[in-house]
Amino acid sequence: MTQDLQGVLTALATPFDVGGDVDVPALRFLVDRSIDGGVDGLVACGSTGEFAALSTDERRLVVDTVVEHTAGRVPVVAQTGASSTAEAIRLTNEARASGADVAMLVTPYYEPLTLPETVNYVREVTGLVDLPIMLYNIPSATGVNLDPDTVGGLAREIDTIRYVKDSSANMEQALQLIHHHADHVATFVGWDSLIHASLMEGAAGVLAGAANVVPTEIVAVYRAVGDGDHARALTAWKHVYPVIDALISVPFMPAIKSAMASLGHPIGSPRRPVADLAPEHARRIEKLLYAL
Secondary structure, eight states: OOSOOOEEEEEOOOOBOTTSSBOHHHHHHHHHHHHHTTOSEEEESSTTTTGGGSOHHHHHHHHHHHHHHHTTSSOEEEEOOOSSHHHHHHHHHHHHHHTOSEEEEEOOOSSOOOHHHHHHHHHHHHHTOOSOEEEEEOHHHHSOOOOHHHHHHHHHHOTTEEEEEEOSOOHHHHHHHHHHHTTTOEEEEOOGGGHHHHHHTTOSEEEEGGGGTOHHHHHHHHHHHHTTOHHHHHHHHHHHHHHHHHHHTSOHHHHHHHHHHHTTOOOOOOOTTSOOOOHHHHHHHHHHHHHO
């Protein structure tokens, strides 16, 4: 695909079967469910997809499955960042060969880098791959924040950097990206509780794990904002916000999987050692889903 990314992108969960392996049929179901719900793109192997708990072969399997089953209906973003530069380059080139439209590049995690080290990582990976890049800023996991001026500077320097997913949960930072750097990089806010606010401010889109659960409802917010119908957008947001608030107020990946089970679409448990959602939280989310 050649069109620019915009709108609602689902950060796909990775389903597991009873034996703990990637459940390919369930993954295909999630792809169809999001596309049928009206989303504008899919992200494979993001944080909601538990990429850090997947083997390299499993990451390839997930990306291949999502690209193949999507079959060009919407763009596919493959999260290809890794804890080493060499692995990130390999995964990005493999995602390109698979047919992914964009590579989302998380910065190395576990061992926090300095900002100059992080910038060098981005330069090295982008210099050796040929795919549009979405930077992935999630400082709570990586220990380093890609501030708006750094993101804007990289986008001006490197032509293939076209997008940023900002999961800093910092609305001020998102505003600076949107208002100071939109001519060079398109901002997708990756914090689900900020969906309405970021779209109203002019974000190119949102990248939401909650779109596994309530894709149609999140798309309704985006479409209303795009139509300039702010009253309708706020009504749509107030409709879905209680569910999103419940999902982000507890461990998120277990909450997504619990919510899918409540909807009659079980996609397995989180990969251990991450535990299933506590029953009292699961019941609350189920009640809110029924209220929709």
